[in-house]
Amino acid sequence: MEIANRIAVVTGGASGVGRSLCHGLAERGAAAVVVCDIEGEGAAKVAAELEASGHRAVAVTADVSSEADVQALVQRAEEAFGRVDLFFSNAGIIVAGGPEASDEAWFRIWAINVQSHVYVARAVLPGMLARGEGYLVITASAAGLLTQLGSAPYAVTKHAAVALAEWLAITHGDEGIRVSCLCPQAFTSNLLATSRREVGADQLAETGSAGGSAQAAVDGVLTSDQVAASVLDAIGTEEFLILPHPEVAIYERRRADDRERWLRGMRRMQARLSGQG
Numbered sequence: 424m425e426i427a428n429r430i431a432v433v434t435g436g437a438s439g440v441g442r443s444l445c446h447g448l449a450e451r452g453a454a455a456v457v458v459c460d461i462e463g464e465g466a467a468k469v470a471a472e473l474e475a476s477g478h479r480a481v482a483v484t485a486d487v488s489s490e491a492d493v494q495a496l497v498q499r500a501e502e503a504f505g506r507v508d509l510f511f512s513n514a515g516i517i518v519a520g521g522p523e524a525s526d527e528a529w530f531r532i533w534a535i536n537v538q539s540h541v542y543v544a545r546a547v548l549p550g551m552l553a554r555g556e557g558y559l560v561i562t563a564s565a566a567g568l569l570t571q572l573g574s575a576p577y578a579v580t581k582h583a584a585v586a587l588a589e590w591l592a593i594t595h596g597d598e599g600i601r602v603s604c605l606c607p608q609a610f611t612s613n614l615l616a617t618s619r620r621e622v623g624a625d626q627l628a629e630t631g632s633a634g635g636s637a638q639a640a641v642d643g644v645l646t647s648d649q650v651a652a653s654v655l656d657a658i659g660t661e662e663f664l665i666l667p668h669p670e671v672a673i674y675e676r677r678r679a680d681d682r683e684r685w686l687r688g689m690r691r692m693q694a695r696l697s698g699q700g
């Protein structure tokens with residue numbers, strides 16, 4: 424899909440890759456960008472930056488884990504600009520640990536990293552299907568194709584996000600709906616600070632040393648602008664899977680080819696990172 428003259432909505436637009444997407448969309452000629460975030464001030468700031476450089480933008484405060492908020496967001500975008508062509512369902516958080524993580528943390532990450540995408544699809548699909556076109560981009564993670572050392576809730580919810588994106592692409596692909604799924608490894612953002620705010624610092628004690636930094640140590644850390652550029656390029660070619668770190672395709676293939684070997688390798692990596700290997 425051509426980005427020029429399109430109406431776009433970005434959740435998690437106040438920070439990180441969401442903010443970079445908002446700027447990138449405006450620079451590539453989107454007709455308008457709706458900047459959505461649970462942090463209203465941050466969303467307003469990004470919308471003001473876009474307007475200051477001559478673009479049309481609106482800020483909407485919404486918690487994407489609330490269906491009422493997602494419905495109101497889409498309604499606001501349609502009132503302001505008539506329709507939604509491109510929806511970037513991008514807001515997400517991380518929490519640390521395994522089954523022992525609190526129910527509260529599990530439910531919160533499930534609501535933000537999975538259920539929000541369901542609410543988004545429910546809200547935008549009717550209009551898109553009626554027009555016979557529309558584009559939904561779901562931000563998952565390389566953790567959704569592989570795993571996340573140190574965080575079962577992140578691995579599980581990101582796998583679910585990939586599954587939903589695939590299901591939508593299969594089910595609605597022949598009706599004009601385009602779907603892409605963003606699966607990056609580490610990039611610079613405020614993810615840990617955001618997640619601490621959402622679930623409390625105690626739910627994140629271990630992720631700093633296990634999760635993101637494990638992959639970062641191997642394949643390097645991109646900037647959020649680089650990740651956003653990969654996403655916007657992929658929209659031009661309508662690729663489903665967006666891998667800003669191309670190595671992820673190799674890891675996914677190895678995992679599928681020999682699951683036992685892959686699991687052994689991941690255990691070795693985990694042991695190395697915790698200083699036991």
Ligand SMILES: NC(=O)c1ccc[n+]([C@@H]2O[C@H](COP(=O)([O-])OP(=O)(O)OC[C@H]3O[C@@H](n4cnc5c(N)ncnc54)[C@H](O)[C@@H]3O)[C@@H](O)[C@H]2O)c1
Binds near residue numbers: 485607612
């Ligand atoms: N940073 C990484 O290394 C990395 C790697 C892979 C995937 N991701 C994914 O990228 C996405 C964007 O994260 P980021 O790294 O740019 O982090 P970030 O914290 O900088 O940005 C996320 C934004 O989402 C907003 N947000 C959080 N919960 C929300 C909610 N309930 N409703 C509305 N907005 C909410 C936050 O306020 C924040 O502005 C997430 O889905 C994350 O899981 C990040």
